[in-house]
Amino acid sequence: MPPKNIVLTVGSCSERGAKAENQDFCGWLVPHEPLLTTKGIAVLLADGVSGCDAGAEASEYCVKGFINDYFSTPDSWSVRLAGQKVLAALNNWLFGEGQKRALSRRGLVTTLSAVVFKSTTAHLFHVGDSRVSWVRQGRLEILTRAHRVQIAPDREYLSRALGLDSYLEIDFRTVPLQVGDWFVLSTDGVSEHVEDNVLLELLGSRETPADEIARQICAAAIANHSPDNVTCVVVRVDALPLQEADEVFRELTALPFPPELEPGMRMDGYTIQQALHASSTSQLYLAWDEQDGRRVVIKTPSVNYEDDPAYIERFHHEEWAGKRIHNPHVLKVLEPGHRRRFLYVVMEHVEGHTLRHWIEEHPNPEIHAVREILDQITAGLRAIHRMDMLHRDLKPENIMMDAKGRVILIDLGSVKIAGIAELSTPVQRAEILGTLDYTAPEYFHGQPGSKRSDIYSLGVIAYEMLTGKTPYGELPKGGWKKAPNLAYTSATLHNPMIPLWMDGALEKATRTDPHRRYETLSEFLQDFSHPNAAFLNQLPAPILERNPLLFWRFFSLLMLFCNLLLLFLLSRR
């Protein structure tokens, strides 16, 4: 039975060396499940800058702080996002604290090299002049760069370190892992005084315990007259989560699909009241919980996908994501109170209608009403984005409005969770999951989506609320792949009440190139609610831009007419 998760051997050694005080600090944490899967193993090494009084304090604070905070970040976050956030917070504290201590010369400053081993990938965060080396099959590669500036042949300064400035730049990179790989994290006291071939030789002996190897490396540095503290951490990859396809699929299909449910049927402590909706992908039932009498909605998968692992995985993700987002504008997914014997998702029951219904009922909506709905959708979407997730299937059908006017995003069935996307899997995940008219063009060109892709969908929805149409008209069946050059039709053509600046915001939100779109939801909302001068200064667009089809039709007709006239005139003679 292969281990189900990553297994590392870690050894370390930290000695004061030639100095009076050891200002280096290293540490690692192998958490229990489920953190081991969702967050991985963190290995860190920090070198408190020797020039400061509190170097030792800074390096220790940094390593302990990272381990504490990193494992407390939401499990939907990617390693990169979690690391960035944690390091930014640590940097702020160090910098602020350093400023406060007026007596200190340079405050609390430390280098930091952190490696997070998650699934089959190593994620590196690096700032300062420590070093991370990577050894695979006897070949050594240095993964980090020393952030130093040399101002004289014998005078060098750290150019980047934690606590040096309120602004922090962190190097980040990922390395795919193989069993047998070595990673060596070392402070400059070691890395500059141990030759690569010595290091390779020491790592080469199979029987030596890891701690002993680390000790030998430090000893080699001291023997080589290292003037600094000597610290190193060695990490060997012993096993990787071996994703046996059969096993993964067996786990996914462990819960069978429920049968077609009829009113009055009881399943796992829920009594079915009525069927609400059925499509070719899923069914929704209204049910009540026999324990507490709560009304809930149960979503069951469609048998059409009984043998589609990607679909089943998405079904699990929907529940996983829904349980982690707590926002009044995102539908709550409930924990089933009973042992579950079938695959389904239990959700809060919202009475109301969809935004599609609203659009049909309000062909000429008040602009402020549209803005209010958009505000609420944005609030829900922001909660999703904050969890490092992408919705990927925003459309009026997936947005509900209850009797009190609360707007709720209901379907997380296509959600992409960054923290889970990092886990290696034999399941082939599809990239396009949205709906033709609302899916951002980049998906059709095989690019992974971003928050801007959700902003595109939001822009299309806003456009549709105001005009009843979509900005690019009816897309062909193949979507953007078939029609890459569609032009935006100004919303003012469909609804002359729309101010030009608002049309400008819609246009920018729905641009086909994601890089030319709004970067954040708030920017779009701001431009949608307040006139942006950039959009106002434009002259009214010429007809060629506003409606190219009409222009060319008219032009062709004119030419035809001229030709006929010419023919007529010529034939008279």
Added chain:
Amino acid sequence: MSDAIRLNIFSFTGKMRILHLSWIAFFISFLIWFNHAPLLGAIKNSLGMTNQEVNTLLILNVALTIPARIIIGMLVDKFGPRVVYTALLFCASFPCFLFAWAESFEQLAIARFFLGGIGAGFVIGIRMVSEWFPAKQVGVAEGIYGGWGNFGSAAAAMFLPALALLFGGDNGWRYAIGATGLLSLFYAFIYYNTVSDTPKGSTYFKPNKCGALEVTSRGDFFFYLAMKLPMFAALALLAWKLSPAGVALLPAQVVHLLYLCLLVLYGVDCYRSWVVNRVNLAAPVPEIHRYRFKQVAILSIAYFVTFGSELAVVSMLPLFFTNTFALTPVVAGLLAACFPVMNLFARPGGGWLSDRFGRRKTLALMIGGLAMGFFAMGGITSQWPVPVAVLVTVVCSFFVQAGAGAVFAVVPLVKRRITGQVAGMTGAYGNVGALSFLAVLSFVEPQTFFMVIGAVALLSLLVVQFLDEPEGSMAEVLPDGTVHMIEMA
């Protein structure tokens, strides 16, 4: 709100509208496909054709369907059902007019050959229905689509002779057939303007992998290649039929060229199958994706005899009744219509029986009944009272269509992911069956033809015994309404 779940046949909104519009499209395509059958007597007389030539027309009618199904399947993946159905109905009207205005056997033959393409319309609507209906209803919806659409051939048998008589004269049949062409042309525009490919706001899905079927073991791959052979063999048989050895419609050189083309096509087809399955053959396929090709092969053979015999019999029955009992074409057409008319409920009924009483048992029972039915039909002579002959026909047709329904009740259970491809292969075998049986008819008397179908049915009854009952866990509902699991071995 629960109306969303119920299937109301009398509704004409939402998905039901799509279903109605689609079965009418299929109905018209079947009407055209078999518009010649009830008029064969008149056509034969007015152009002075031999029996041999009449039989050739029947075979030609089902020949192009076999390759057309594959091409149509790919086009649907690419352009969507709406455009493809429209195009098919539109294009079919032209050979229909050509057929109506033909002055010689050659022109009739060419027109019929091209009209064979419209027999591939079935797959388009199936795709449409599966996009619009939830899993629970898709079986019933496809039953309605297929059954009511197939009724088109019954409608042809019932009304076209009368219509021909109404126009009157020797050329009455021409106007009747021309009218079906006009109907098709007209409906093409209606269909285009009234349906859409997916429900508004439905999720975009990558089209299914088109082309060759995926198999999941090395042995199955060769099995698959072998199962392809009969399709090409059937077309080769047709080519031979057209050669100087048969009706001499084509010169020997052209026929040899056709043989060569078929051989090359088979090679290309095998290569494409290899490309699709390359990955699967190199490394073992995960268990969740595995299935046994044997199941597909058995279903194909069962469909060969069920749907194959239906298509063959529908083509020849009106003429058979006219000749055997010396009836007028109108009466013969009406009587012959009782064969396809059973489609209205026999086909869905077969699916229902299969759901209820077990897949293999139902299928075996239906094919057994079908064999008996054809043996009985083989005994029909001019001495039989007409009502008895009709009764035997009706009983036989029940088994034929219920059998076809029972086959398609198993098709989605072979492997959900590739249901479309399995259905394509099985469906193609239905056409191979029709072509083979009609080829037999061209050599023998109708009575012997029925006997041959009966004998083939008995053989396939043997094959069906090897069908594995689709496995899986099934949920059971206890008397108090609690849903329970029962594991099935």
